[in-house]
Amino acid sequence: xxxxxxxxxxxxxxxxxxxxxxxxxxxxxxxxxxxxxxxxxxxxxxxxxxxxxxxxxxxxxxxxxxxxxxxxxxxxxxxxxxxxxxxxxxxxxxxxxxxxxxxxxxxxxxxxxxxxxxxxxxxxx
Numbered sequence: 001x002x003x004x005x006x007x008x009x010x011x012x013x014x015x016x017x018x019x020x021x022x023x024x025x026x027x028x029x030x031x032x033x034x035x036x037x038x039x040x041x042x043x044x045x046x047x048x049x050x051x052x053x054x055x056x057x058x059x060x061x062x063x064x065x066x067x068x069x070x071x072x073x074x075x076x077x078x079x080x081x082x083x084x085x086x087x088x089x090x091x092x093x094x095x096x097x098x099x100x101x102x103x104x105x106x107x108x109x110x111x112x113x114x115x116x117x118x119x120x121x122x123x124x125x
Contacts, residue, residue, distance in 0.1 A: 027057040044069045 007013040012022040023031045024040050032040045042059065044066050045052035053069065055062040072093070076085040 024057055025060050029056050031057055042066055046071075 004013065004016045008016065011019065012026070013019060020035060020039070023034060027034075027040075040057050040059075042055040042062065043052060044055070053066075055066050072089045072091050074087045075090050076087055078085050
């Protein structure tokens, strides 16, 4: 099996042409010129402080860098019948980093996708 066929099967290329997905996920920062404007950019910003940072390809590496900028302050909870407060992170780390549930989309979107899938199969009228 040739190298081109391996890349096609891995969905990095299609008909021996590199895909936009491969450029965004794996490409060098210079590859932005090959994509439509604004397509290959992630933005982290804190509107109250007027702070922002732009991240470009390769998204495989830069999503980690962007994730490190997300602030997750601790909050104090006062459980019933206890004298001391418990400090916990405000957001669940798995949610912030986009765990398995986040990859499937929000519940409403999942329900719509399932409905369309059932409709195509003729199970829903």
